[in-house]
Amino acid sequence: MRKILIIGAGRSSSSLIKYLLDKSEKENLHVTIGDISIENASNKINNHPNGSAIVLDVFNEKQRIDAIQKSDIVISMLPAHLHIEVAKNCVTFNKHMVTASYISKEMKDLDKEVKDKGLIFMNEIGLDPGIDHMSAMQVINKIRDNGGEMLLFESFTGGLVAPESDTNLWNYKFTWNPRNVVLAGQGGASKFIQEGTYKYIPYHKLFRRTEFLTINGSGKFEAYANRDSLKYRSIYGLDGIPTMYRGTIRKVGFSRAWNVFVQLGMTDDSYKIEDSENMSYRDFTNSFLAYSPSDSVELKFRSYLKIDQDDVMWDKFLELDLFNAKKKVALKDATPAQILQKILMDSWVLESNDKDMIVMHHQFGYKNKTGNHQIESSMVIKGDDQTYTAMAKTVGLPVAMATLKILNGEITSTGVQLPINKEVYEPILKELEDYGVVFVEKDVPYLGYNPEVVMG
């Protein structure tokens, strides 16, 4: 039996665990799930004969080391900042490791030791980062292999609600960590490059500088820029590319309305609101508007933010109950962002039979001897239910597949890795298709950066 240790049995590990248990007979696997809650871990095993659940508190060094020593490979599904202690133990006890998280500086620093010991630490092999790397590198390498030169790379991902479960005016529900949604885009200007010119968007303009995307069969979407679109420029071998942009996908109209929260200052997480506990939703809204003895909060809001009375955006705020004088915030010493999150969670919760949906879309522009060309590649996948969500599938399945391929000697490059080599992405993308992760590629006319420019 090859022994796999999975640390962390959260929502995103359901598809990962199911994949490995389903293959356990044929592939001769034993899967141990360690979680701070034994119940969580046991539920995921569901009495499968090749699975076992253990209590594992990652801060308990003895527990951690015991479990790691007994395994052949370790998957960490913990929050990203908790990987490093696990990683150090894996180096010490000669175990391979797999995560779906960005490679941290500390993780990167282990590279030489990991290589020296002949180990493989595969990271960034979830959805984003993960499937985005693999699906992009597959097309980029194909273009290069055919003698093409890259002119443009744009990549967009969004975690959304499936159309059949889309029941509110925002066309959005929380399918993932709500806090990350509220704080998205903060921490500095967004940076990208268009036709050789670096561009910078401050946070307070981010949601007014969206781009539209049309994805065949799924309609029109919008996207706002990620913080640093150039993070993978060198890693993908795209130094010198004139246009590179990465963004987050939302349904059309979301960002324009979200911008209102940004403008008001409701997404600020840096200070506490006075007496937040006893405020009503209406009081909270009013604290960002000028004082007036004669005007309503509603009118001040509309006037300040220039919202016409027949603008559907207005109904979005009514839907959230932002002007309700009876609903209490009931959070002590809360920041604006924490209060906004609470208000949104009243409205944007996935119901028990709602399904989520992941959308990924890439655009590749290149030139070759015959001229300029463009390829679009899109993937849309829905969740099966609240357990096997699209998010759980797209995050967990590549992790599971990489783990098995490392055990089977099919992935061989040692060191602290991410999935940008053909040996990794080709077989995993192929297998992912069986699970509904299918990229549809098509050739389109090359339009450069701005497809809507009126020429002449």
Next chain:
Amino acid sequence: MRKILIIGAGRSSSSLIKYLLDKSEKENLHVTIGDISIENASNKINNHPNGSAIVLDVFNEKQRIDAIQKSDIVISMLPAHLHIEVAKNCVTFNKHMVTASYISKEMKDLDKEVKDKGLIFMNEIGLDPGIDHMSAMQVINKIRDNGGEMLLFESFTGGLVAPESDTNLWNYKFTWNPRNVVLAGQGGASKFIQEGTYKYIPYHKLFRRTEFLTINGSGKFEAYANRDSLKYRSIYGLDGIPTMYRGTIRKVGFSRAWNVFVQLGMTDDSYKIEDSENMSYRDFTNSFLAYSPSDSVELKFRSYLKIDQDDVMWDKFLELDLFNAKKKVALKDATPAQILQKILMDSWVLESNDKDMIVMHHQFGYKNKTGNHQIESSMVIKGDDQTYTAMAKTVGLPVAMATLKILNGEITSTGVQLPINKEVYEPILKELEDYGVVFVEKDVPYLGYNPEVVMG
């Protein structure tokens, strides 16, 4: 001879030094000026028989202690964060100390030791903080002494250019540290209270939430909110006051145009612009605008920021040469804020015969047995020339006066102090009048917070 040591002979110490040297004969004073540049220090002494100049590097402990030991009182005109080492030496060697800076946490922590030794450390006795405290407390205490209850306190200060030197469309020149002007308002939301309701303004809205002030004889001004208007609420004894607001004064129209820099992201000091050294002013501007193969930077700017073609605001940006493709930024690895500062310094420099102007304006609302009342108190002072600027006078003279009054035993409260007690502010405000710092007080109808509200 009573020996005064002044550390730091920068621009703001000219009036301070002149005051003390002018009084030196009659008051039996010797004034030593210690500066890193002996030339600086000597120039300020100008061969006065009761003055001497020494080299003093504040980071050189021996030099610092030698100079402090030889003095009876020490004035630190250093940047605020450098006061603390001087203060510790003053405690050790039993010297009084005076600064024009905010009391830092470290300075506050010395209070007990300072008191135990019977010393006086007078701080915040420049302009703002300084004259603002004194002129406000004088009126507040008068209102209280007459049985009034404070309802409203608003306080505004601005360092501007005098009308006769006001030659650009912004009605603004740098009369003080340009970097502080570019970064003003950053670092978190502004907070104040109006009619019992806490209000918060995020930085990106700060310059669109200005208030107008009419100051008799000097016309109309505008003000934007300071970061924390409530900082002195307890110190002034105003806990429970329904309205308290502090702001920075500019000429009307400045803030609306400045807001454009904020919206673009040009005031951001948190990241570096790629290849800033070789950029033109036009390239810099364009880096905050969307890419377009067909539209000019000018049109993109106007469209993005919704500036009508006949709006005078547009001419303000042309005046700054923001679209010049030939002028180079010529700053390596510069932040947007650093580049903006350079562009502004091309245009907003005080010419050799320009004069600066300080405007301070307070509003006090209160109730007594006869009803609600309001007092306005305003002070406007111009500089004499580029040496004895309004800034140098208003910052330096109160420091000088407090120093002499401590030596003469007229100020007696020991400890780490600020000038909110009658024994300090009454005589200093009186004497300041001889130097042109005159507050004009008048009773006006009580209008509460919003004087422009249309009733009924």
